[in-house]
Each structure stands twice: as C-alpha cells, then as structure tokens.
Amino acid sequence: MRATPFRSPLLALALLAALPAAAGAQAPGxxxxxSARSHYNQEPAFEAFTRKTGIAIRTLGGxxxxxxxRLKAEGDRTPADVLITVDAGNLWNxxxxxxxxxxxxxxxxxxxxxxxxxxxxxxxxxxxRARTIMYHTKKVSPAELSTYxxxxxxxxxxxxxxRTSSHVYNQSLIATMIKRHGESRVEDVLRAWIANKPxxxxxxTKILEAIAxxxxxxxxxxxxxxxxxxxxxxxxxxLPFWANQQTTGTHVNISGGGVTAHARHRAGAIKLLEFLTSxxxxxxxxxxxxxxxxxxxxxxxxxxxxxxxxxxxxxxVAATGEFQAAATRVADRAGYK
Amino acid sequence: xxxxxxxxxxxxxxxxxxxxVPSAVVLASLARPAREVWVHLWxxxxxxxxxxxxxxxxxxxxxxxxxxxxLAWLVVTYRFPGARVFEWALILPLAVPAYVxxxxxxxxxxxxxxxxxxLRAALGAGARLPALHSWGGVVLVMTLVFYPYxxxxxxxxxxxxxxxxLETARSLGRSRLAAFREVTLPMAxxxxxxxxxxxxxxxxxxxxxxxxxxxRTLTESVYRVWYGMFDRxxxxxxxxxxxxxxxxxxxxERGLRGRxxxxxxxxxGAGIAPVRLRGGRAGAASAACAAVLGLAFALPVAQLLxxxxxxxGGWRAPRFAALLGHxxxxxxxxxxxxxxxxxxxxxxxxxxxxPGVRLAARSASMGYALPGAVIAVxxxxxxxxxxxxxxxxxxxxxxxxxxxxxxxxxxxxxxxYVARFLSVSFQTVEASLGKIPPSLxxxxxxxxxxxxxxxxxxxxPLMRGGLLTALLLVFVETMKELPAxxxxxxxxxxxxxxxxxxxxxxxxxxxxxxxxxxxVAAGLAPVVxxxxxxxxxxx
Numbered sequence: 001m002r003a004t005p006f007r008s009p010l011l012a013l014a015l016l017a018a019l020p021a022a023a024g025a026q027a028p029g030x031x032x033x034x035s036a037r038s039h040y041n042q043e044p045a046f047e048a049f050t051r052k053t054g055i056a057i058r059t060l061g062g063x064x065x066x067x068x069x070r071l072k073a074e075g076d077r078t079p080a081d082v083l084i085t086v087d088a089g090n091l092w093n094x095x096x097x098x099x100x101x102x103x104x105x106x107x108x109x110x111x112x113x114x115x116x117x118x119x120x121x122x123x124x125x126x127x128x129r130a131r132t133i134m135y136h137t138k139k140v141s142p143a144e145l146s147t148y149x150x151x152x153x154x155x156x157x158x159x160x161x162x163r164t165s166s167h168v169y170n171q172s173l174i175a176t177m178i179k180r181h182g183e184s185r186v187e188d189v190l191r192a193w194i195a196n197k198p199x200x201x202x203x204x205t206k207i208l209e210a211i212a213x214x215x216x217x218x219x220x221x222x223x224x225x226x227x228x229x230x231x232x233x234x235x236x237x238x239l240p241f242w243a244n245q246q247t248t249g250t251h252v253n254i255s256g257g258g259v260t261a262h263a264r265h266r267a268g269a270i271k272l273l274e275f276l277t278s279x280x281x282x283x284x285x286x287x288x289x290x291x292x293x294x295x296x297x298x299x300x301x302x303x304x305x306x307x308x309x310x311x312x313x314x315x316x317v318a319a320t321g322e323f324q325a326a327a328t329r330v331a332d333r334a335g336y337k
Numbered sequence: 338x339x340x341x342x343x344x345x346x347x348x349x350x351x352x353x354x355x356x357x358v359p360s361a362v363v364l365a366s367l368a369r370p371a372r373e374v375w376v377h378l379w380x381x382x383x384x385x386x387x388x389x390x391x392x393x394x395x396x397x398x399x400x401x402x403x404x405x406x407x408l409a410w411l412v413v414t415y416r417f418p419g420a421r422v423f424e425w426a427l428i429l430p431l432a433v434p435a436y437v438x439x440x441x442x443x444x445x446x447x448x449x450x451x452x453x454x455x456l457r458a459a460l461g462a463g464a465r466l467p468a469l470h471s472w473g474g475v476v477l478v479m480t481l482v483f484y485p486y487x488x489x490x491x492x493x494x495x496x497x498x499x500x501x502x503l504e505t506a507r508s509l510g511r512s513r514l515a516a517f518r519e520v521t522l523p524m525a526x527x528x529x530x531x532x533x534x535x536x537x538x539x540x541x542x543x544x545x546x547x548x549x550x551x552x553r554t555l556t557e558s559v560y561r562v563w564y565g566m567f568d569r570x571x572x573x574x575x576x577x578x579x580x581x582x583x584x585x586x587x588x589x590e591r592g593l594r595g596r597x598x599x600x601x602x603x604x605x606g607a608g609i610a611p612v613r614l615r616g617g618r619a620g621a622a623s624a625a626c627a628a629v630l631g632l633a634f635a636l637p638v639a640q641l642l643x644x645x646x647x648x649x650g651g652w653r654a655p656r657f658a659a660l661l662g663h664x665x666x667x668x669x670x671x672x673x674x675x676x677x678x679x680x681x682x683x684x685x686x687x688x689x690x691x692p693g694v695r696l697a698a699r700s701a702s703m704g705y706a707l708p709g710a711v712i713a714v715x716x717x718x719x720x721x722x723x724x725x726x727x728x729x730x731x732x733x734x735x736x737x738x739x740x741x742x743x744x745x746x747x748x749x750x751x752x753x754y755v756a757r758f759l760s761v762s763f764q765t766v767e768a769s770l771g772k773i774p775p776s777l778x779x780x781x782x783x784x785x786x787x788x789x790x791x792x793x794x795x796x797x798p799l800m801r802g803g804l805l806t807a808l809l810l811v812f813v814e815t816m817k818e819l820p821a822x823x824x825x826x827x828x829x830x831x832x833x834x835x836x837x838x839x840x841x842x843x844x845x846x847x848x849x850x851x852x853x854x855x856x857v858a859a860g861l862a863p864v865v866x867x868x869x870x871x872x873x874x875x876x
Contacts, residue, residue, distance in 0.1 A: 032828065038839060041831075058828055061839055065564050066824045069714050070745070073721035077728055077741045079828065093567045164551055166561050200470075200551050206449070213449040214462065321567075328565035332381035337553060 030056040031268045034071060035084040036064040037255055044288055045281040052275070055268050064090035071099050076262045081269040084126070084257035087168045089175070091123040091256055092321025100258035103270055111277040111295045115314045116254050125254035125294040125317065126276050127285045130223045130310070131173050132250050133241040134208060139217045145241045148173070148251070151218065152192020160198040161207045161219035165331035168324075169204070169222060173251045174331060175323035176315050180248060183330050190334035200337060205229070211238050227290025227303050242310035249313035253320060254294060342688030342788055349685030352678050353697030359715030359756045360580065360703045366573035374562060374571040382558065390541065390554045390582065392472055393479070397540040400480030402533050404629060405487025410517065411626065413495040416611045417619040423626040424492070425868040430633035431485040431810075432860025434817040434834070436545035437853050439478050440846060441637035443469060443549060475552045479540050481633035486539075486810070487532035490765060493802045494528035495521065497772065500609045513612070521609075526593070527771055531764040534590050535810075538706045538760065541582055545819075555579055556708045569714065576711045583706030587699060638857060644850035660852070661859060664816055664832040667747070671754035672762075672812035676804060678755065679762035683770050684792055687778075698767075702760035709757065709820030716753040717824060720744055745827050753821040758814050762807040769803020770796060809867040813860045833859065 037043070040061040050056055062070070064085040071078055071094070083100065085091050094100050100122040108117070108124050116125035133145055144155070151160060163170050177186045201207050204221040208229055211219055229236050242250050257276070259269045275281055282298035285291055290304055299305075331337075378386075411417075412424040430438075446452050447469055456464040468474065498521060506516035522529075547554050555578055563572035614622055682698040704712045724743040732739040743749045773796055781791040797804070819834050826835070833856045840849035 041839065060826075060828050061835070062823045063564075063710075065567075065569070066710060066713075066820075069569065069717060070824060073717050074741060074744055075721070075725065077725065077738075079740065079745075089567075164548075166548070166557070166565060168564065171565055202548055202551055206443075206447075209449045213454065215448040325566040325568070328561065329377055329381075332377065337551070 029265065029268065030058055031081045031265050031272055032079045033057055033059045033082045033084060033257075033272075034067045034080045035059050035061055036067055036086050036090070037061075037084055038086075039289075040084075044284045045276055048281060048284060049272055049275045053268075053271065055271070057272070068094055068097070068099070071260065072097060078260060078262055079264070080260050081263040081265045082257050082272060083260055084255065086129075086255040087172060087320065088123075088125070088254050088256060088317035089168060089172055089321035089324045091118070091258060092318050095120070095122040095258065096321070099261055101261045101263065101266070103259050103273070105270060105274060107274045108277055111274075111279075111282075111297075113294075113296065113314075115312075115316045116252075116294050117256070118258070118318060119316060123256050123258035124273060124277060125256040127255045127282075127289070128292040128294050128312070129169075129253050129255065130240075130242075130250050130292060130312070131169055131220060131253065132223065132243045132310075133218055134211055134221050134226065134238050135218045135241055136211050136214070137237045137239050139214075142239075142241050145218070145243075147244045147247060148177070148220070149189050149192075151220075152189055152196065154196065156218060157196045159217040160193065160196050161210050161216035162193065162198040162200055162336075163204060163207060163220065164200050164202050165328070165336045167202065169253065170220070171324050171327045171331070172253045172317075172320035173220070174327035175320045176251055176313060176317075178323045178326050178330065179315060179319040183326060187330050187334050190331060190336045194334060194336050208236075208238055212236060223292075223304070223307065224290040227301070230303055231290070240307050242308070244313070245311055248315070249311040252292075252312045252317070254317050255291070256294075342685060345681070345685040345788060346689050346691070346694055349682050349694050350697050352681055353701035356678070356701040356756050356759055357697075357703070358719050359712050359753070360700065360707065362715040362718055363573050363707060363711060364577050364580065366570050367577055369570070371568060371571035371574060374566065374568060375574075378558065378562075378575070382553065386553050386555055386558050387578075389472070389552065390556075393475060393547075393552070393554055394537045394540050394582070394586075396472065396476035397479045397483060398533050398537045400476055401484045401487045401536040402529065404480055405484035405489075405532060405536075406491045406529055408484075408626060408629060409488050409491035409495055410521075411622055413492060414513075414517075414609055414611055415622060416613040417622040419623050419626065420611075423623075423630065425865070426630055426634075427488055427626060428485055428864050428868065429630070429861065430481065431489075431813050432816075432857045432864060433482070433634060433637055434545075434837070434853070434856060435479070435482040435539075435543060436549065436841070437641065437837075437857075438482050438633065438637045439546040439549045440841075441640040442474075442478055444640055444846070445636070470551045472552065475546060475550045478546055478550070479536075479543065481629070482546070483536035483539050484629070484633070486535045487529065489806050489810070490528040490532035490768065491525060493769070493806055494525035494772075495609065497802060498524055498609060503609055524772075527768045530590050530593050531768045534586055535705070535761060535764055537586055538583060541579055541706050542708050544708055544710075555582070559708055559711060563710075573711060573714075576707055579706050579708070580703055583703055586706075638854070641850045641854050641857070644847045645854060646847070646850075657855070660831055660833050660836055661855065663830055664834070664856075664859060667751065667754070667822075667832065668812045668815040670751050671758065671815040672808045674751065675755045675758055675762040675811045676766065676807045679759060679766040679807060680792075680804075682763055683767040684788075684796070686767070687770055688788055698763060701756075702763045704756045705758065705760035707757075709818065710824065712757050713753055713821040713824040716749065716756060716821070717744070720749050720752070745825065747827055747830065750822065750825045750827070753825050754811075754815050754818060757818070757821060758811045761810045761814060765803055765807040765810060766800070769800045769806075773799050805867045809863050812863050816856055816860055 040059045046057045071080055071083060083094055095118060102121045104121055112124050116128065135145060174186060199216055201210060204225040207219045207221050208226055210216055223240050226238060226240060244250055257273060259266060263269050277295055279295055279298045282293035282295040286293045286298060286301050290301055408427055412420055444450055446466060453466055502520050503516055506520045511519065542556060544556050544560055547557050559572045559575045562575055563569050686694045686698060721744045724741045728739045728741055777795055778791055781795045786794065817834055819838055822832055822835060833852050836852040837849045
C-alpha cells in the first residue's frame, strides 16, 4: 500500500500527546500564576520567593482580557492560583466576574495603602505606576505646567503628544477623572486636548522620544518608561512634571494580583502575595523596572528618586475598572481616537 | 454501486462542521445584541471605521495584485540580471512577521527615526516626510507584508502553464503582452484571486499593524470594545461584521473567477520559455525586484540586526532550542493537518460539486477573516465546555477529580491554528486541483481506480506545487501566529512568537530583535525547501 494521507493524523496525535510532557509536568505544590506583566518569565521577586520557601512558580503570560477569558473558561478546574495584571481595571473586572477570592490578610493590609487595594480584599497592588506630564527640559519651563486638564489650554496647540485612547493607561486616567468630575466635565477636557491637535502615538516610549526629538513639547506617559530611557542616556532631555499637585494629586495605577476563586494552592498563593508586597520583594520590583513600590516602606531606585516626591491621587484605583467603559465612551464622543 | 464520492462528501461535511464551530460561536453572539454599544458606535465611529476598513482592504487587494502578480510574471517570463535569485528571494518577506515590518518602518521613517532626523539636519526643522500614520502608510506596509501570497500562487500558476498555449497565441499574431492578457492571465486567475483574497482577509483581521499606525479599522474597534469596555459579547458581535466582509469578498471572488473553467491539457511539458531582457528594460526589472525585496525584507532584517547588536549575548542556548523546537513542531503539525483537511474538502467538492459541500468548505474557512484573539476565544469556549463534560465523566469513573485535558493543551492549540488557517491551505489546494482536467479523472476511473486511488496516483503528483505552497504558507503563518498561541498554549509551552511578544509588549525592541530574527531564520528553511522541491525553472 502506498503511504496514504491517513496515517499521518495518528502520528500527529501521538506527537501532540507528547508535547505537554516536553514542556515539563507540573510539580506538586507548584503555584501557577497567570500574569499580564511583561517579562513574566524573569521576575526577580518570583525567583527570590522560590529560593526562600522552596515553592516553585510557573507562569503563563498573556494579555489581561485574554487571561480573563481563559480563567473563566477553565472555571473550577483552572490550574491558576494567582492572577496578576498591569492595570487595576482588569483586576476589578476579574473580581466582578467572581474569578478572584477574598483574602483577609493583615499583612497585605499593612503593607499596601488602602487606595491601592480592593476595598473588598480580592486584589492588591504590587507596584505603582504614575502617569504624568512629560516635558522637554529646554523648551518648557515647569512653571507653565499645572494639571492634566490644563493641557487643553490653547498655548499647547500643536505642541502636545498623546497616546491613543485605545490604551488602558489613558482609559484609566480618564476613568478616575470621571469618577471625580462626572462624564460631561471630562468630555470637555478631552475636547480641549483634541482641539490642540495632539500627535497620537501608540507607545509611551515613542511619545518620550518624540518629545526629545522636538516633534512635540509636552505629553503624557508612565514614568518608568522615562526611567528606562534615562538609564540608557542620562542626558535624555525629558523630565516628569508631577501633575495636579494643588488639586487631586498625580494619577497612579497599579500592577497587582489576587488569588483565584478556585486556587488549588490557596495557602501558597497568599504566601506569595504577602512576600511580593514585603519591603524585600518591593525593592526588587522597584529596581527591575523603575516602577514605584506599592509598599511605601521600600526605597526608590536612584533614577526615580531624582524626580522628587509627589502627592498621589488617593482615589481608590478600583475606579479605573468601574469607569473604564465610560472612559472609552467619553473618549469616543470627544473624538479622541 | 455507491454513488461516487458519498464517503468524501460525508467526510467533508464532518470536517467542515467541526472547523466552523469557532466562527459559529462568534456569530452566535448576535443572538443577544448589545443595543447600547451599537448605538454608541453608530454615533461615534462606525461609518468612519467601515469606510477605513473598505479602503484598506481595497488598497491591499490592488497593491498585492500589482506587486505579487507583476513580480511573478516578471521572474517567470523574462531573464534579467539576478532573476534566478529574485525568483526565490521574493518569497522571503513571508517569514517576517507583519508587526516587525511595521515597527521597523516606523523606527526608520517616522519623526524620530534616522531618515527624518537627517532630513531635518540638512533642510531645517520644518522638513517632513509624508505621514506614515495614514491610509497610504498602512497600505504600503501591508502590501509589502502580504504580496508573497499572491506572488507564490501566481508564480506556481504561471510556471504550471505549458508554453504551448502562450506560443499558440503568439503564432496567431498576438503580441507578448496581448497573449499574457488573453491567455496566461485568465488561466492563472483562480490562483491570483485566491492569493489576493488571502491578503485581503489578512488585512481585515490585522490588529498589530493598524494599532501601530493608528489607523482605525473594524478590527481595531473590536479590540476597543473588548479591552476598553470589558464587553466581549459586543466585541464578538462587531467581529461578526468582519465575517460579512469576508462573505462579500467570497462573492466577489466567485464573480471574478467567472463561469469559465480553465484546465490544463498538459502538465508542465515545456514551461514558458523566458525571454532575455536587455539594456534599460533588464535594469528596470532588476531594480523593481530589488526595491520590493529591499523594503520588505532587507530593511526590516537590517533593523532587527541593528537592534539585536550586543543583546544576543543574553540568549541561553537551551531555552532557545526549546522555543525553536516547540515552534517548529506546532507549525509542522498545523501545516500538515490543514493541508490534509483542505484536500478532503477540495476533493469532495470536485467529486460531487454540490452547493452543500461548497458551503461547508466556505464556512469552515471563514475564521481567517476574524481577528486572531476573537477566533481563539471561539475555540476556547466550546473546547472548555466539552472538556468540563469530559473531566466530569472521567472524574466520576475514576472516583477522584480529573483536570481539564483539552483546554490549554497542544491539541486544542493545533485545532485553533487549523480553524484559523484552513482558508490558506484550502484556497491554495482548491486552485491547484481545479487546474487538473476532469478528463484525467474519467480516464483513471475507467481504468478501475477508485476515488482515493485517483487522488493518490493522478491528482497528488500533479498538485505537488500547490500542496507544497499550502504547507509552506500555513507553516510560516503558524510560526508567526500570536493571539491563539497566547490564549490557548499549555503552561510552560512558549514559542518564538511568544518570546517576541513578551519583549515587545512594552516596546523593548532591542530585546525582541533576537527572537524575531530567529523566527525569520526558521521561516527561511521551509521556504528554501519548498523552492527546491517545487523544481527549478524549466529551461
């Protein structure tokens, strides 16, 4: 008989069965983390946890909305013990869908300020990200800057760079503004930004580079992106201006995590979160990515410390989830693409 | 005697109904329309987004037809300096993921890139290039990324044509160009249409490039609603509109293929004998090939090499080997399976060309027009449903809880790849099968061969080029595939594309350059093999 095409599917099935084995079987007691943080494979704090406790960690990386779908589809048979995302909104959404379990840990409550964790104790911040105004040091004097809202002043016409409103970082900023001021006032703010004909760029790093290259003079970006650029080139001509210090405080978001509702290793998962929020691990987060530690007891990376202290907006970051859909709609109505 | 092809028809319907499930899941979301979201979209963006999408798809269709079809014609029918190298090298851009070309272009040509920086230094601060963040920029990049589909299929079609037809036309007094227009082109039309519609579907489903270039399409809105409003159901409804687009394209394709059927009365015998170009024409032909190859391949690869620079030192060989192994294995499985299933569908349609079989094949290959993450959720939901039932039953039998077997398994992932890329293999295989004269089937059958025997001994040898093209395209597609891999892969099973994503999701391109280069390199191997196997130029 000639080789028919029909023998190969059997071979294919055999290979498929062998694949998970090639990827390594799950060790007993191993904690499984679904993580939307970039470089999820190289978290120094995870490695430190394993060294300290002997508990191994296995991560599955992905985009938060897709990890959400997987967690939901796997239901009570999920292998995941912990969900980590880079935005409070996604944690809020997972908690709302019943995917995260309440954890009453005095240690977590003590380590992390109240506005950076779930009021109902289902998730907690691991790192803080400040999104603020960035300016070209030679073209703009800090005295010209004040608030996010004031970027709608006509003096910034043609001088503003913004990230597209499709990105969650801007949606979160807009969401907290809506929580505080209501949709119609925020819509006016966005209209004023758009009236200044901002250059829309889909990357924080590119926004900072555009400011440095002179395409615009001011923009909005998360500070750790600037940290990375400054670490490479100390003469990089962009500085952060701490927005809204006289009013609401500078907008912060978190990367954070929670224990899944059907975690098979709940005790280990809680232990992991407690370790990740301890000053020791917080220092590692701060150093690895120029983020601000969520635990105020941990020190800052020297690059970050140079930018000075600032007052955070202390509205609970859950607002980013609560008002994210509204933020997207308001941006759409204001013509902010 | 059984009706010929009954078994094949049944097999095709079975295959198609399983593979159509993910698209059906997406369409099922329409049952409960998210009225509010639709009203909001209608008021704020829907018309603009639909217009953008139409303009993009049309632009990419025309662009890939001109570039892919034109270059294929050039290298098959003319001799000019470098033609032999260009003939295979022009396939190379296929191995470069779209997002890599897009990002390399922005890196080089936008305001902060070296080209504009140099321009400003030379001509003053006001000097600018035309904006890349525009319809033109996106169409340019996507044409460069997707023209190889058209090129590959057209090249095979032109080469499979015997020289006799062309020469007959010439002997009847037609000029070379007229003979091309009246004979070669109509005969190659199914392949050209197949290639162009693949490119258009890719453009429809693309999110990486349009997001990078800030060009809003329907797919961009799908993600905006899903990620930005936490409303996956409404996103799926919006994605259903993409299926309508795809249906429209299929209708167009049917219309373009026309009622005429062209078969080849002979196999390759003597291929079209290339004509030697001289002087300025030869130079122009070489320059055209070099320009496309330079922009679509050399430039992005050079940019990647520059980014990689010293960063290659951070690469650990065992991890790299594991990533490469997973990538190749998954791509190999998906390509093989997709080609086999495409063959079943196409052959069943040939044996018994009923509307049912045709519809089945079409609906099974609709997934290609959907954004990868949407079709991946369409795989995940029914798979998990089946899996929970299975785990429940097994757990009851075993007396202890049983984990999920299919969700997050390699089998589920390969199913997703096949559901996503079946269109690629089906279009290619069908176009190739359609060129074989039915008289050959009759001859084989009258000599006593069954349907399977005829396929194995008559059709498959004649379809070698088409089958190889199908395998190659799905292999390379799977290697570059990201969204389904992200969502459905087993714990710990990372691929090269995942590694690139992990490093680029935060715009750390220097870190991502090494794995991206590895994808390109790994994609080159099957390209070269396919070219070798499909035979050299008959001269």
